[in-house]
Amino acid sequence: MDIFLQQIINGLVLGSIYALVALGYTMVYGILGLINFAHGEVVMIGALVSYSVMMVLVPSGLPPVLLALISVLVAAPVCMALAWAIERYAYRPLRHAPKLTPLISAIGVSILLQNLAMMIWGRGYHAFPDILPAIHFDIGGAQITLLQTVTIGLAAATMGILAWMIQRTSLGQAMRATAENPAIAELMGIPVNRIITLTFIIGAALAALAGLMVGANYSVAHYYMGFMLGLKAFTAAVLGGIGNITGAMLGGLLLGLIESLGAGYIEDLTGGILGSHYQDIFAFLVLIGVLVFRPGGLMGERVSERA
Amino acid sequence: MLDVRNLRLQYGGIQAVKGISFDVQCGEMVALIGANGAGKTSTLKALARMLPQATGRVQLNPPGEAAVDLMRLPAHELVAAGVALVPEGRGVFARQTVLENLKLGAFRVKDRMLVNERLENLLERLPRLKERATQLAGTLSGGEQQMLAIARALMSGPRLLLLDEPSMGLAPIMVERIFELIISARESGVSILLVEQNARLALKVSSRAYVLESGHITLSGNSAELLQDDRVRAAYLGDAIS
Ligand SMILES: Nc1ncnc2c1ncn2[C@@H]1O[C@H](COP(=O)(O)OP(=O)(O)OP(=O)(O)O)[C@@H](O)[C@H]1O
Ligand SMILES: [Mg+2]
Numbered sequence: 001m002d003i004f005l006q007q008i009i010n011g012l013v014l015g016s017i018y019a020l021v022a023l024g025y026t027m028v029y030g031i032l033g034l035i036n037f038a039h040g041e042v043v044m045i046g047a048l049v050s051y052s053v054m055m056v057l058v059p060s061g062l063p064p065v066l067l068a069l070i071s072v073l074v075a076a077p078v079c080m081a082l083a084w085a086i087e088r089y090a091y092r093p094l095r096h097a098p099k100l101t102p103l104i105s106a107i108g109v110s111i112l113l114q115n116l117a118m119m120i121w122g123r124g125y126h127a128f129p130d131i132l133p134a135i136h137f138d139i140g141g142a143q144i145t146l147l148q149t150v151t152i153g154l155a156a157a158t159m160g161i162l163a164w165m166i167q168r169t170s171l172g173q174a175m176r177a178t179a180e181n182p183a184i185a186e187l188m189g190i191p192v193n194r195i196i197t198l199t200f201i202i203g204a205a206l207a208a209l210a211g212l213m214v215g216a217n218y219s220v221a222h223y224y225m226g227f228m229l230g231l232k233a234f235t236a237a238v239l240g241g242i243g244n245i246t247g248a249m250l251g252g253l254l255l256g257l258i259e260s261l262g263a264g265y266i267e268d269l270t271g272g273i274l275g276s277h278y279q280d281i282f283a284f285l286v287l288i289g290v291l292v293f294r295p296g297g298l299m300g301e302r303v304s305e306r307a
Numbered sequence: 308m309l310d311v312r313n314l315r316l317q318y319g320g321i322q323a324v325k326g327i328s329f330d331v332q333c334g335e336m337v338a339l340i341g342a343n344g345a346g347k348t349s350t351l352k353a354l355a356r357m358l359p360q361a362t363g364r365v366q367l368n369p370p371g372e373a374a375v376d377l378m379r380l381p382a383h384e385l386v387a388a389g390v391a392l393v394p395e396g397r398g399v400f401a402r403q404t405v406l407e408n409l410k411l412g413a414f415r416v417k418d419r420m421l422v423n424e425r426l427e428n429l430l431e432r433l434p435r436l437k438e439r440a441t442q443l444a445g446t447l448s449g450g451e452q453q454m455l456a457i458a459r460a461l462m463s464g465p466r467l468l469l470l471d472e473p474s475m476g477l478a479p480i481m482v483e484r485i486f487e488l489i490i491s492a493r494e495s496g497v498s499i500l501l502v503e504q505n506a507r508l509a510l511k512v513s514s515r516a517y518v519l520e521s522g523h524i525t526l527s528g529n530s531a532e533l534l535q536d537d538r539v540r541a542a543y544l545g546d547a548i549s
Binding site for chain 1: 355357392402407459
């Protein structure tokens with residue numbers, strides 16, 4: 001088996017998920033300059049709602065793919081409503097407060113949601129049923145499962161649609177204008193508050209999808225999963241250049257690859273002292289590295305405004 | 308077209324606009340001149356609803372239509388009511404192309420044909436913008452950005468255009484081009500409220516003017532007469548009184 005290629009495949013799966021979540025961070029940051037630290041919790045709620053819906057529907061004997069589809073169709077609106085409420089009640093009243101205030105509010109929301117999830121779903125780990133048949137394809141000495149293929153493909157398609165929406169539609173243009181200068185955007189007749197709400201909601205839909213993907217690929221839905229996943233995705237957003245859409249996609253994929261390859265080789269590299277369960281250190285080494293050497297991230301440079 | 312009564316505005320404890328009243332008739336260009344810090348920008352921003360703390364009565368009276376109380380509209384509804392502001396410092400979207408900026412000006416215009424018609428018409432008249440249509444607005448020169456900002460406002464098909472120091476920081480040749488654009492807008496029927504540091508220019512192109520001094524209107528009248536007024540000449544035109 002080709003470990004290198006295998007880890008690339010695993011990294012792409014992980015990276016696709018990071019990218020979907022990182023987009024939520026970066027879009028909100030781009031438009032409000034706010035780090036929505038509650039976003040990881042939205043992913044967690046998405047995963048757990050998906051899990052519950054599937055569990056309710058399993059006895060119905062529907063094909064598992066359909067279960068997954070229905071579950072995400074329920075989880076996405078739940079996450080969107082949640083994100084709407086978070087923006088409306090935790091952030092909007094603090095729009096003109098000092099930067100630290102909404103950050104504290106975000107942490108408060110996170111703790112609230114974690115505890116709420118713990119009350120509803122308990123402290124255990126919830127294993128997802130198999131969504132897709134355990135088929136795999138061999139490519140060049142490595143294996144890719146059908147689930148992994150679908151995960152990567154779906155994430156790529158979703159991001160493609162998002163990129164098209166932002167670059168080509170008038171709604172996307174309104175979002176870019178609001179991100180660049182909300183006061184002027186209002187002069188153009190753009191309902192800025194509605195655009196902000198929409199940004200949160202779109203990010204939440206991506207989060208719900210990511211939640212399902214995490215659950216399906218790693219079977220790790222539990223009330224605390226949003227914390228680490230959120231931090232990793234935030235790292236990916238910073239790596240790509242926070243506020244930059246393409247950057248978030250790139251940063252997500254790159255971080256997934258780094259972690260995966262790191263986990264695959266860390267044992268050899270350290271002579272067995274550190275095992276693959278140390279994979280988390282890579283993300284944070286990357287975060288520290290970016291913050292020290294390239295705080296703007298990979299795509300962080302912008303056209304400067306000329307007076 | 309525009310009727311302003313007792314407009315007041317304060318920032319924290321500072322009174323920037325202290326109860327001013329003025330009007331702009333249909334198809335008229337009115338100038339608002341005054342020294343730095345007189346409250347000109349504050350006045351325009353208040354009219355454009357960018358400063359919700361402003362008080363007073365601001366009415367838009369389009370001929371043959373019901374009057375609109377501008378103070379009741381949220382900022383993003385102003386352009387739909389027919390009022391467009393070209394802000395101080397241009398405010399173009401540097402990270403969007405010239406073409407995208409122009410299209411944003413017509414964000415609330417639902418008729419695609421009309422938008423394209425306006426776009427073609429403006430680009431025809433402004434070859435500098437046409438040549439740079441796919442360039443990011445942030446890469447334009449200051450004068451080109453000012454031209455873009457005005458063209459973008461015209462894309463909305465305004466009835467009333469509020470201009471905040473369109474000549475600021477521009478070379479005379481560029482100022483001339485910009486004012487050609489402004490004057491042709493007025494000739495096509497747009498009412499204009501022009502704020503300017505360059506009082507001589509403002510008084511030449513406008514029919515009436517108001518002089519703003521630390522939040523009060525201290526003088527007003529026919530522009531041609533104000534151009535000859537000793538107080539105006541001494542304070543704003545740099546002429547020694549003989
Ligand atoms: N955001 C603000 N907060 C506090 N004070 C402000 C603010 N904006 C303007 N001011 C004050 O209000 C007064 C009027 O300012 P304004 O910008 O309207 O002047 P202006 O006539 O446009 O001047 P200029 O010709 O220099 O542009 C000034 O004293 C200014 O310091
Ligand atoms: Mg000013």
